[in-house]
Structure formats: C-alpha cells, structure tokens
Amino acid sequence: MLRSLALAGVCVMLAGFAFSHPVPSLSLSERLAAPGGTSPLVPTERIDALLARVPHHQGRVSGADGVALHWMSFDPGDYRMDYRYLGKGERFPEFSLQASAPTTHGQPARGTVILLHGWMMDGGSLLPWALELAQQGYRTVALDLRNHGRSGHAPSGYGTREADDVVAALKALKAEGQIEGPVHLLGVSYGAATAIFAARELGPQLRSVVAMESFDNAGQAIRTMVPHMLSKPAERWSDYVALPLARWQYGGKGLDQAIAAADRKLGLDLDRVDVGQALAQVPACVLLVHGRQDEHIPVAQGRALAAAAPRAHYLEVEGEDHLTLPMRLDRLSGVVNDWFADAGEHGHCPTPQPLG
Template structure:
C-alpha cells in the first residue's frame, strides 16, 4: 500500500530585505557677513529648502538628526552656526550680537546660497531668529518653524540662568576655560555627547560678549509686530520649562494670524522621540511649498 500523500503546506515568502537607509549628501561651507565668517552644513538636495538654527551656546550639530530626516523626505536642509557659535567666528565685541543681527545673518545665508526663499526654523534662540527673518525680509520666509520661543514670560528665568554664566565669563574666566578643557577631553562620536561638549567648549571673552548682547538687547519682536506677521508658522511648545514657558509659545501662536500650535510632550521630544513632531514639521513644510 502506498503511503498517504502529505498535505501541502503554504510557505509564506521570506520577508523582503529592508532597504538600506542611505545617509543624505552632507556638504559644509562658509561665507562672510560684516567681515565675520559663518559656517553651515547642507543635507540633501532639491528646490524645497529648510534652514535650521540652534539654541544659545549650542551649535548647528544639534539639528543634524532632524536635518537628515527631512533630507530623506526630499528636502534640502541647511543648518547654520550663528555668530559666536560652533565653527563660526566668535568676536569679543558685544555690539555684534543681537537677535536682529542674527536674523540678518540668516538672510545673508539665503543670499550666499542664491535662494529666493526657504522655510526658516529654529529652537529657542534659533526660534526667535526665525521670527526676526520674517520681520526683516518677509518675502524670504515661506514659513516659520518656531520651537521653544522665548518671549516675556521667560525673562526672569533666563536672567537667573544666564547672568551667572555672564558673571563667570567676565570675572572668573579661568572657570570657563577649565570647563572647556574638560569638555575637550571627552571622546567624540555620540550625537548628544558631542552636542553637550560643543556647548561647553567656550572661551570667556566671546561667551561674555554673546550673552551680554543677547540678554540686554531685543529678545523678540514686540506683540504689535508679531500680530502683523502674515508668514505661516508652526509653533511648538511644551510645559514644565521656565526658560521656554508654555505660555510664550501659546501666546506667540495666538498673536500671529497664520500660526498653528503643536504641544510637545517634553522639551526633548523632537530629539529623543522625534517621529510625531518630525511628521508635523514635514507636513507643514510641504504645505508651505504647495501654496
């Protein structure tokens, strides 16, 4: 007797090999504004451009992960070291540092790259600089991505945080040099370790000039001007951070006639759990380029 036939079993096809996520093209460059050298990095290529700017005493490296994600989505992203930060020049004259001056530097970047306009974004200081771009040259800003803006509600906390740093840089420069020396001894290679060590690597004279210029100058465009800014804006804010109060972000979104507000779950959501906010930024930038 022949053996009973073995029933056929449907074998599922093997899982497809996931496509390798290639890193977008990254190119660094520099240009000069007022005799001072400013440095930037470009990620990706294309006609849809996003400019990202960092927080105070941070560098363009802080936005590298977001820049790469946006570049993989088809955007050309440019991260800029503002004057006194990162690889850019660090003059020791406080008059060189102000929010309007930083805004002029961002516009000069667009000129250097021969870009008629871009979506302009930033975090903290960079967020306020994005607002200054919309004030100084509205036609150059297709839209604004404003994360953690600093307005009236942050003034006291900002002074309590940065005034001691200004004092140390002016009167105890050895402490600033010591911290910088220790930071330079930390091995590089990790994104956020590098961001922190970049921030700690300061020299007292330019650090004091930067803090003096920013703290005692115009922090943000006044409410009367904000209410007239017709540029589309995506405002991102969060709770539990006195330097970047929820009320400042919420107020800014209410002031600007074409702003929308997204509440972050924490100050580090865009860095540590970026999917939701990155999707919101990509959707906003896409709408800016469709209009």
C-alpha cells in the first residue's frame, strides 16, 4: 500500500526549499537551478516493494547532451489495481494503492503513453497512472527527468532541455522495442510543461497530450509560487527560524535576484521559458487540466495556456488544488482514458465532458 504520495511534485518550483527539505544549506537560486534531492513525500521504499510484485521493464537511455535517463515500463494487462483516494490528511492528501502481476499476457498494446513527473519527484511517483493506463491496454513508460530519480545530472531547462531528452529517449526506446502503436504523453506540473515542449518537437510522431497543472511562464510561476509557500504557517520548530528568514531574504527584490542568479547558473532566461508559445505550435491534440483551487500554479496560468492555443482543450476541475488534482484518478481516469482513446483519430480532438 502506498500512502501520502503527492504526485504533483509538491510546489512545482520550490518543493523542499530550505525549511521543508533536509538540505537547508542550498540557496533558493541553487534550488531553482536543480532540485538537490527527492521530495520526502515520495515513499521510495513502498514504491520499490510494490514494484517487486509487479512485472515491469527498466533501463537507461541517453538523452540530449548524453545525460543518462532512467525509464520503467509496464505491459498492458489486468494488474488487479485497487486505488483509493483517501482525502486530505493532516498535511497532505493521501491515497492507497495495491496491485499484483497481471492476469493477461502478450496482448497487443493500443498505444504507448510516456509519463513525465513533477519537480523533485520521479517516474515511480506516477505509478498509479502507469498501472491505470496499462490496464486500459497501453504500454506505459515512466521516465525520470534529468536531475531526478535515477537519471543523470545536467542543466535544468524548465521543460525545454527536458523536452529534448524526451525526444531522444523516445527514439532510443523505439529502437529497444519499448514503443508500440500511437504515442501519447501525460505530464504533471513540471512534467506537463516538458510534455508541451516535447510535443512541439515531436510533431506528427505524437498522437496526443494530457498536461496537468502546467505553468504558463517559468519566471512568473516562480514569482507566484514562492510567496505562496512562504505564507504557509510553521509546522516544525526549525520553521520558526527559517520561515521569517526566508520571507525577509526573498521578499521584494530578493526573489528577482534569486531568479537572476538561477538564470546565470543555467544559461537560461526563465522569463522567456514560454509554455503558451510552445503550445500554440503543437500539432497534436492537447488536453490541459487544472484544479480551480490551485495556489501553487494559480488557475490563471492554466487559463492563459488555454487562451494561447485555441485548438487545445481545457478542463478546469472544481475543488482540486495542485496536490490533489493528479491524485484524483477516481475523477480523472475516465476523462484521460476517453481522451487517449479518441484523440487524434482522423485529425479530430474530442471535447472532454465537464466534471461534476
């Protein structure tokens, strides 16, 4: 059973910054340039225990710039998956997940779904979606992005350089026989932005995309999320010291200075990482999903993405925030399954039904 696994990658840009991460010595600019570890919300031991019971393939391929990328795939089949969303606990939403070896073997895949995780998460954090879609007949491949999980380290690109990795990984995985049928992307948060940039590069090689809670512009996302995180009340004794210090240091011009320092480290202008501009150039069908109560990446950014690309479809989910939305397989699996089944057929992009 897996519990307390926040699929969203808590705080897309800041998860684990200083007061909530075991490496407090890293500055905000260093944290923005590279995650510096895996979120403690990822229950690695329990994921590994479940994977020991569920057949899968894994390996490494080379991404852009030669960075090593770890992947994990699941064949289509009935994994007897039991997933339950348990609601919000004391601090974070919780769910339970159980699965076992599939009861069917060797069935042809309806297609392949590449899954892309959030900041400070890894491919294992999307295990519920990987198994859900495998049960629907897809081969699913969960990729660890650069600087995450078991993949190698290279300059972060806030979706741009990671998209080049996805393109390279897809080519290598095809050569290894891991790709079957039409290809789809499912990304969450940082992985959603990556999926959109990758979709632009892949062009007609891709059938469709589901992008959950993507930011519209990297610099703007940092400027909205950091103040939101710093407004949180202290939860541990150490927070009573760290929080006021961080609020003083990164209030006002301090945040702009941290972003500028991250720009220099990355050789990248974060204010020019424009996901909406990329989305407008994607030929594949794209479904954008955003929680109306999202305060980490406010819903206004999801709406801005939708406005930038009239061909994309936008689904706004009442009652869900940045942490809960990707965990709501009970609400979203039907929408996602229908989307992948119907999107791209004869150039048609279906209109998803609003959720109640």
